[in-house]
Amino acid sequence: MSGTLTYRERVALPGDAVVEIQLAELPAGDARERTSVIAEQKISMQGKQVPVPFELKFDPAKINSARVYGLNARIRVGGEVRFYSDPGLLVLTQGHPAHVEFVLRKMEAKK
DSSP states (O other), rough: OOOEESSSSSSOOOOEEEEEEEEOOOOSSSSTSOOEEEEEEEEEOOTOOOOOEEEOOOOGGGOOOOOOEEEEEEETTTEEEHHHOOOOEEEESTTTSSSSEEEEOOOOOOO
């Protein structure tokens, strides 16, 4: 599972920014069912900027071709989410890609 992520805003990330990427099995029909996390990755930006390439390693034995899997990403700064992906970008099975290009959304400031 690989790809890149970026965002549209013209703003630099601070040095303590962390990218978090998560691959999970999505619920089948019952929205109350919990998702099952297959793999996670954290990337410390350490002054680097977008676009951010990533390669998420996972155990292929945990993937069932009859199930649906989603990928989520976010960028945290000081522990707070600053940018996030739309939930559950479909990947890996049922014709969905193993390489994705994320365009993250800016988290709106709390009022």
